[in-house]
Amino acid sequence: DQQVKQNSPSLSVQEGRISILNCDYTNSMFDYFLWYKKYPAEGPTFLISISSIKDKNEDGRFTVFLNKSAKHLSLHIVPSQPGDSAVYFCAASSFLGGSEKLVFGKGTKLTVNP
């Protein structure tokens, strides 16, 4: 009963090119969708979010697109840099009594080659 799915376990791109990471979800009740980035032996760090009422959010080189009818979101990184190499987790958020319950996908390992 995976509510958030990242079907590509890994992605390899050349430096300077676009990286596109994909995510699908099943529950229409999520309030926000997020991307977290994780380096080995560290905790995840927040990258970018998008409200369920928006279809695009941009922050520098990172853009997240949300297609509610398809229950799909994607993260675009342009241009990709070697320092972007990490595991990227897609997550969906719902509010509950002052807390936010995050449901994570399994992650996609991005490798950006110099």
Added chain:
Amino acid sequence: DTAVSQTPKYLVTQMGNDKSIKCEQNLGHDTMYWYKQDSKKFLKIMFSYNNKELIINETVPNRFSPKSPDKAHLNLHINSLELGDSAVYFCASSQAGTGTYNEQFFGPGTRLTVL
């Protein structure tokens, strides 16, 4: 200055033992969380506390008991450890939800190995 810290970073113990993992945040946040990342790399929420009150309690065995002595600390105590408890445990904190997304800040994780 570490925002969310966890101790210990590594924990190796025998089946049946009782152990605790400590978490502290210096961000002034109201809400703290525990997550478990299992061998399949799934990161799943276990508990959340808001102002020392338990809010989220996912389907977690009773052997796991969170304790929040104050807003800055959320410790995880595990009784009668089992092999399946081996995982990386992450603590996180955030401001209380107000209808907009509040970023969760994660600690570095505690790798628990049960032998």
